[in-house]
Amino acid sequence: MKFDTASVVSYSPTGTTTRVLKGIVEGMGSKLSFLDATLPEARETAILPEGDVLLVGMPVYSGRIAREGRALLEKLRGDGRPAVAVVVYGNRHYDDALLELGDILKEKGFKVIAGAAFIGEHSFADEKYPTAIGRPDDYDMPVIRSFGAKVPKMLGAADSVSELPEADLPGNRPYKVPSTMPDGSPVTDVETCVHCGKCAAVCPVGAVDPKDPNATDGVACTFCCACVKACPTGARVLKLEPVASLGKKMWDNFSSRREPEFFMPR
Numbered sequence: 001m002k003f004d005t006a007s008v009v010s011y012s013p014t015g016t017t018t019r020v021l022k023g024i025v026e027g028m029g030s031k032l033s034f035l036d037a038t039l040p041e042a043r044e045t046a047i048l049p050e051g052d053v054l055l056v057g058m059p060v061y062s063g064r065i066a067r068e069g070r071a072l073l074e075k076l077r078g079d080g081r082p083a084v085a086v087v088v089y090g091n092r093h094y095d096d097a098l099l100e101l102g103d104i105l106k107e108k109g110f111k112v113i114a115g116a117a118f119i120g121e122h123s124f125a126d127e128k129y130p131t132a133i134g135r136p137d138d139y140d141m142p143v144i145r146s147f148g149a150k151v152p153k154m155l156g157a158a159d160s161v162s163e164l165p166e167a168d169l170p171g172n173r174p175y176k177v178p179s180t181m182p183d184g185s186p187v188t189d190v191e192t193c194v195h196c197g198k199c200a201a202v203c204p205v206g207a208v209d210p211k212d213p214n215a216t217d218g219v220a221c222t223f224c225c226a227c228v229k230a231c232p233t234g235a236r237v238l239k240l241e242p243v244a245s246l247g248k249k250m251w252d253n254f255s256s257r258r259e260p261e262f263f264m265p266r
């Protein structure tokens with residue numbers, strides 16, 4: 001099948017999903033247009049991708065794809081084109097997220113030919129409770145590229161999209177009901193804050209007031225921890241309980257290394 005260009009759509013508050021997608025694209029070896037739709041302006045002005053194949057990556061939040069990412073996918077139109085669904089999760093599990101992503105892509109008119117679940121540093125990880133810290137790492141990257149390399153092979157083996165088999169993605173319907181996060185968005189230590197504004201600049205939902213980071217909109221906050229990870233002085237932290245203990249809870253229960261999984265017809 002003729003395959004010249006790939007389009008990539010990413011939503012990635014702490015950057016691990018984007019790193020995974022870039023690795024896949026390296027493995028695919030194709031020309032591409034990369035849409036990082038993490039920040040609100042990018043989501044609003046998103047120009048819908050038009051490549052021969054679409055690659056979509058979303059982080060897993062509470063066993064589902066992240067809410068803001070889901071809203072972005074509503075804008076897509078497949079017109080029968082093939083798509084690859086990728087979820088990135090923090091070493092607990094991805095539950096129904098990959099199935100959900102595949103279902104949305106199908107609903108939008110794509111043919112989902114492959115899916116994968118990769119592991120990324122947990123949003124709540126820190127030096128003390130380092131769940132999946134540094135992932136995707138040097139062991140993951142060749143695996144990620146090898147997944148990418150399989151995509152052009154699959155496409156090349158078929159004469160048309162109708163000949164391409166659909167991927168069977170894992171998960172259950174109805175999907176898991178995401179747990180509601182308790183109150184407790186990140187706070188800023190005024191003594192160590194240097195007022196650089198990075199916390200506000202990286203927030204995917206515009207919840208942080210650049211003039212006063214402690215005036216964070218706790219309703220809009222998705223607990224993605226982009227602000228915490230971007231803070232150059234460590235002033236921005238998850239401090240309020242019970243959210244502050246989630247990092248420890250993850251480490252206590254989900255520190256055994258999980259490995260990437262591919263779902264594509266043989």
Ligand SMILES: Cc1cc2nc3c(=O)[nH]c(=O)nc-3n(C[C@H](O)[C@H](O)[C@H](O)COP(=O)(O)O)c2cc1C
Pocket residue numbers: 011012013014015016017018058059060061062063064088089090091092093094119120121122123124181222223224225
């Ligand atoms: C609110 C929230 C919920 C999460 N839920 C899960 C989960 O259900 N399973 C899991 O393994 N990781 C979970 N994570 C971790 C993220 O999926 C993981 O850190 C991912 O790499 C973040 O992607 P990003 O760097 O592209 O933002 C959650 C993170 C957040 C912020």
